[in-house]
Amino acid sequence: MLSQNVFPNAFTFSSILKSCPIQPAKLLHGQAIKFGFDAELYVRTCLAGSYAKGGDVVSARKLFDAMPEKSLVSLTAMITCYAKHGMIDEARVLFDGMEERDVICWNVMIDGYAQHGLPNEGLLLFRQMLNAKVRPNEVTVLAVLSACGQIGALETGRWVHSYIENNGIGITLSVGTSLIDMYSKCGSLEDARLIFERISNKDVVAWNSMVVGYAMHGFSQDALRLFKDMCMIGYHPTDITFIGVLNACGHAGLVSEGWKFFFSMKDEYGIEPKVEHYGCMVNLLGRAGQLEEAYELVKNMDIEQDPVLWGTLLGSLQAPWQHCPGRANCGVSSGNWEGVARVRTLMKESGVEKEPGCSSVEVNNKTDIVLHDLEDAQKERSLGVHSEKLALAFGLITTKPGTTIKIVKNLRVCADCHAVTKLISKITGRKIVMRDRNRFHHFVNGSCSCGDYWPSSRRFNVLEYVHTGKCCITHISLSHLRCGSR
Numbered sequence: 001m002l003s004q005n006v007f008p009n010a011f012t013f014s015s016i017l018k019s020c021p022i023q024p025a026k027l028l029h030g031q032a033i034k035f036g037f038d039a040e041l042y043v044r045t046c047l048a049g050s051y052a053k054g055g056d057v058v059s060a061r062k063l064f065d066a067m068p069e070k071s072l073v074s075l076t077a078m079i080t081c082y083a084k085h086g087m088i089d090e091a092r093v094l095f096d097g098m099e100e101r102d103v104i105c106w107n108v109m110i111d112g113y114a115q116h117g118l119p120n121e122g123l124l125l126f127r128q129m130l131n132a133k134v135r136p137n138e139v140t141v142l143a144v145l146s147a148c149g150q151i152g153a154l155e156t157g158r159w160v161h162s163y164i165e166n167n168g169i170g171i172t173l174s175v176g177t178s179l180i181d182m183y184s185k186c187g188s189l190e191d192a193r194l195i196f197e198r199i200s201n202k203d204v205v206a207w208n209s210m211v212v213g214y215a216m217h218g219f220s221q222d223a224l225r226l227f228k229d230m231c232m233i234g235y236h237p238t239d240i241t242f243i244g245v246l247n248a249c250g251h252a253g254l255v256s257e258g259w260k261f262f263f264s265m266k267d268e269y270g271i272e273p274k275v276e277h278y279g280c281m282v283n284l285l286g287r288a289g290q291l292e293e294a295y296e297l298v299k300n301m302d303i304e305q306d307p308v309l310w311g312t313l314l315g316s317l318q319a320p321w322q323h324c325p326g327r328a329n330c331g332v333s334s335g336n337w338e339g340v341a342r343v344r345t346l347m348k349e350s351g352v353e354k355e356p357g358c359s360s361v362e363v364n365n366k367t368d369i370v371l372h373d374l375e376d377a378q379k380e381r382s383l384g385v386h387s388e389k390l391a392l393a394f395g396l397i398t399t400k401p402g403t404t405i406k407i408v409k410n411l412r413v414c415a416d417c418h419a420v421t422k423l424i425s426k427i428t429g430r431k432i433v434m435r436d437r438n439r440f441h442h443f444v445n446g447s448c449s450c451g452d453y454w455p456s457s458r459r460f461n462v463l464e465y466v467h468t469g470k471c472c473i474t475h476i477s478l479s480h481l482r483c484g485s486r
Contacts, residue, residue: 022054
């Protein structure tokens with residue numbers, strides 16, 4: 001166009017910039033200044049959007065602030081920029097100051113909360129969106145289902161599913177896959193399977209969601225059978241598929257099968273194992289007590305090890321510590337208090353913080369959260385108030401007898417709480433579904449779906465554990481549990 005002496009106008013720049021990567025956008029920005037169109041509202045809005053998409057938040061904000069008037073499009077572009085880069089508070093300030101909001105800006109904020117670990121805020125905003133009479137679309141429900149899955153808000157997820165069915169959104173492939181993921185993470189594997197069977201045009205992502213769902217719940221054989229089915233049909237597995245398959249092997253102690261799948265990634269499917277796959281193998285070998293093999297695998301791997309991988313290996317030495325900052329507790333159980341103090345000092349000096357324990361339980365379509373910021377092995381008395389015990393107690397006194405209780409914890413459930421939950425399921429006749437950092441535990445009549453293949457180095461007989469006096473149930477009398485009263 002320029003070579004033929006046809007000069008651009010504002011429409012030229014705004015059209016090109018709509019789908020322009022950041023480096024060409026910078027060059028076009030210079031051209032817009034040269035031709036005198038950089039001050040045009042549409043051009044500046046598109047420039048701000050290009051900088052925002054490219055991650056240059058500072059430049060995007062400078063252009064945005066220089067606009068004499070802020071359009072809905074420019075506001076949405078800036079909110080998207082902030083939300084994409086985790087600057088949720090800044091995005092919310094702009095969002096709250098908007099005089100007019102369309103479904104797109106609502107979606108950006110809800111998804112921003114869901115993608116950056118604030119699912120409760122996302123669900124609250126979704127309710128405000130409905131109260132504002134803004135009609136959700138497919139993008140909205142995908143973000144909301146993700147938020148439901150993160151906190152295990154099953155009943156809210158069911159309501160969204162019903163809304164999808166009754167308001168013309170429909171179970172598309174993307175929505176169906178998100179429903180599978182949501183139901184799996186919320187503890188209803190039956191519903192996840194029903195959705196999976198309804199999807200007629202399944203792709204590998206849908207298959208992956210179901211394989212991972214089975215593995216997450218400890219139904220290892222179902223996960224491996226589904227993997228075999230998808231391969232027989234002709235679907236090519238991805239790296240995500242093998243994360244589900246290797247986790248399934250880890251939950252069932254299938255060491256030889258795990259090795260076969262691990263080697264088949266590269267040999268049969270041309271997939272280079274990532275650090276996540278090595279982590280699955282270390283977890284599998286560590287649970288099975290094959291620590292030397294796990295160490296050799298980490299030491300000789302072709303890619304760079306990360307702290308999480310070494311933490312998984314270290315955790316295998318003494319179950320059931322949760323994650324890297326909690327590794328100092330390994331010394332507690334062995335009585336090495338001097339070593340513990342030294343490690344904790346190093347953690348403090350390095351700025352490493354231990355994540356507080358947090359459990360949530362859904363009651364009457366609301367998710368209540370219990371926080372507990374204590375070291376797992378600090379004192380025996382602290383075991384009685386671990387967040388999952390408090391969430392379980394709250395669920396028992398606020399739900400009807402016979403109701404299934406679903407709990408989500410951000411860390412790995414400790415051995416004491418695992419034993420106590422088995423006991424309470426026996427006493428109350430309740431089914432208790434607990435999702436921790438690694439998997440689901442389904443407690444029914446004193447037994448757990450994990451088959452007590454957890455933690456690897458400790459096995460518990462519930463009654464024996466209680467009789468030793470190590471088990472703490474605080475503020476709940478057994479007679480109250482039996483009748484389900486307050």
